[in-house]
Amino acid sequence: MNLELSGDQLLLKESFERLFRTDSSPARVRAAEPAGFDQDLWQSLAEMGALTMRVPEADGGGGFSLLDAQIVAEEAGKALASAPLIEAMVSNRLLARLTAVTDNPEIRALLDRAMHKNAVITLALFDVADRPEQIIAGGSAAEVVLALDGDRILACESGRQEDFLENLADLPIARWNLTEGALLAEGEAARAEFGAALEEWKLLTAAELNGMARRTVELATAYASERIQFGKPIGTYQGIAHPLANLIMEIDGGQLLNWWAASRLADGASDAGATISMSFWWAAKTAGQAGERALHTHGGYGLSLEYDVQLYHRRTKARALLLGDPNDELLNVGRRSWLGETPALPEAGAMPLDFGFGDAAAKLSAETEAFFRDNMTPELEAKAHFSFEGHDWDFHRKLGTARLLFPSWPEEFGGRNADPYAAVCSAAVWDEHNWGRVGTGVTDMVGHMIQWFGHPETKAEVLPLLARGEATCSLGYSEPGSGSDVFAARTRAVRDGEEWVINGQKMFTSGAELASYIFLLTRTDPDAPKHKGVTMFLVPIDTPGIEIRPIYTFQDERTNTTFYADVRIPDRFRIGEVNGGTAVLGSALRLEQGGGGYVPVHDKMLELAVKWAQQTKRAGKPAIEDTSVLSRLSRIAVHGVVSDMLSRRSLWTTAEGKQDLAYGPMSKVFAVETYNQDSTDLLDLTAPDSILRRPGPPGQIERDHRRSTASTIYAGASEVLRSMIGEKALGLPRSR
Template sequence: MDFAFSDEERAFDAEVAQFLADEHTREEAAEVFAPHREADAQLADTSARKAFLRRLAERGWLGMSWPREYGGADQAGMYEYLLNERLARAGAPLIGKGVGIIGKTLIRHGSEELRRRFLPAILAGTIDFALGYSEPDAGSDLASLSLRARRAPGGWRLDGQKRFSTSAHFADWYWVAARTDPDAPKHEGITLFLIPLSAPGLTVLEQKTMGDERTNEVFFDDVFVPDDAVVGEVDNGWRYVTEAIDYERFTIYTVGMLESKMERILAWARTATVHGRPAYEDPAVRAGIAELATDLEAARMLTLRVIDTASRGEVPSTEASMCKLTLTRLHQKMADWMLDRCGPTVVLRSGDPGAQDHGFWEHSYRFTVLETIGGGASEIQKNILARRALGLPVR
């Protein structure tokens, strides 16, 4: 596999860098570029961030890898990789669930009506989605979901609950997995729906996390969904959900934020002291930074393997699991390493007097726990790799 960038790809990367430099001069730049928000920075959850996403769309940078027949540019996935990594390093909203999860799944499995309805809006950056997978008794074991969808004239009636739906308080549409056949084996009888979050009977309640991120619980009380809102075939939703989650694992988790954290670690080593000497002269510090840099390079290579697989029209299943597992564990490792070395001021929170790096690492320590759970917990990634990559039996 050749990971060298072509002249065209390097030119595009430079174009994105210049675009972001220009964007930093805008009055709302402090709101748009927010690396301190960790992975939550990917969301276009304010008017300024939504406008930023529309400016990406105006440049034709949303859906670049989609087929031309669906409004894309048929470009290699490397261009989306370069764009997303630049956005992540800057703490800007990423290209979004719409492009990387919903859009790609609709292209593969959606009806022509759903494609006509949603794909143009995704490419224009005028629509946002929340994912409705996890439930109180169905998280890592997602196939145990029990949100019930009952047949009704012209569609379905949904009753039950979802949780950890991060974007539900500002998104337009809800990408929901529900059980349409309660008597089928748990990996069958599941159907995928697209539901407006303004639908009668939907209630969205705030759910706080230890990382200060807002996610949500969503309650369904006899919510009607028409037949034309079904994605793909009825009762075949588990296939679409697992594909969409594979897309999620490499669309949302990027190397860019890790690179930004590495720069913070290097800045600390240049300015801090250990035993009265510059930190960068300490052998243990140098060895630790070398290990983190090696891990970062491995994470970058795993990400490129995912892009390579996706660019060949394949669903990057095992590749996405390796990437997600490695990236999220490295986020934790960096936070742990800094808390071990920076002294007591590193556990002070943002706004506390004397907080190390304005409380960045204290918040990172709390938030990175969440990253190992979202999109499938680390244990689930290990099971996927054991079963799909190594052919091992999994209990």
């Protein structure tokens, strides 16, 4: 896996950052209003080769890849470039592509005008057969508009109805009548090339919108960090910080989705067309929300023309609307995903990014799948549950014997030395078979803490038991008076020679009735600041003085409260330094907060919903053909892909030791919040069958809905994680 731009692409990005910093500053953007076109910027873009960067080298262009163009488009969006750059990139490439379809000299002549005279050539986004008169992006500055009329491509030069249309964002648009124009090419091949150009326009516009959204949130963050109200920066208030944290999470997801779409094109993947539509819809939605939130963050000042945020507020909304209602693109997601629609697609060119997990991951995943196929019985399938309730000791031991419980562990401790990518792919197989891995995930995390911080004797005694599947662990963090604020723990551990005496109570000690050990957070120095006076222990559950009482939840899941009365354990069961529990717990939480565990769960839920929609009739036809149903399923599909992208980035960052700007918390918050939102939507969609607890897709969706509610609390409540995102990813002041 590689999610890092190449050195050449970073140089490309920096070059256009510098260009736009001078040639598309806020002052220059204002000066270009209301016409929305900066002739000097256009000249600079031409000199940089941006207008023809997607034209093949053989035709005199730059021969840049689609990803290269996406990088430039994003920088243009950040700077609100007052020029129809995206339209020029796409139109000029279309002309070059058409030279292979027909030998019409008019095509070459137009391309020469673009390359040598910097002619502004744009394209119509709708078929002239349906809309003979259209609002044209870049139309107020255009010399030529390329238009599709059925299966004919026209070059229109005389159809402009007015010099400029006053509009929301002062975009360079005008209305054109496209019924008359020179015929450039016709036939199915020509139509396919125009269709591919439109798909490229969507993807590049999505990149531009992502750039706009990012810069908009940066403006809001800077204002929230310096604006003082009630004696402190407004960014310290969660009502300000948390919506911005949500946005940067969604913007990052949008950028990854945009790159993913290009990657799928490069791979020739069957879902490439759907991912383009996903990227456009997501970018349009996120950019619009970013503009609204940033303006709100500025309060009344944001309404002033003196503040740059109003420029972004107008542009983030208006730019996407040139294609009509962005929500219509959700229907394309559905048609392309489930109804067999296959659009013409552009070529991506070179792709240095690699979203794959690698050969080792594929091999271990296949082995895990074979194990489940050979050992999963109808009885086990009936017993399966996402929580500890589905635990089966015989099956667990078989997994241990096969060294499939904790494949990332070193071989000396019963693992396979598998890389993080392989371990994640192996774990995903469990979800495909509905086999719960909450208990195994907890034990895996505790096992890592023992490996990293434990006493040699404890490692030798405990790790082999865990790896063989003969023992499991439970977590003892929360208390009656401290939930998300775990460092407010009051359970005491007092040293007595080479032993520790523990007294206190823990809440939500899930799996304690099965576990052999509890990973326990205790206070060892009551006089120290709460983050500095805690120590972690691995407490054998058969130690005298421990009492377990069940707590039953509406998820069909048992948890526990545990009591500790003069529980004595040897010092070798201490994990980490005395009063050093913060470091240990921090490492544990980073493992927990990746969010990747919910990606296959969300995918499985969507798969069930699609199956339901294909089998259920509405108005005499399959429900999936209903536009409302299709749109809702598509929205959930987009959430699933964005969640997957954020999860992969979190995994890659950890595996490769890259800078971590709260990528784990981002992945976790997005995954669980969309899981909760989407399960609720599907509960409504599949009603009334969904309120019944019975086999079949609606019944499983009902269980997902109950499960999703708790997912926003496990491993750190979303509110706590949003504060972390605001501080680390945005640089906002501390908000908790």
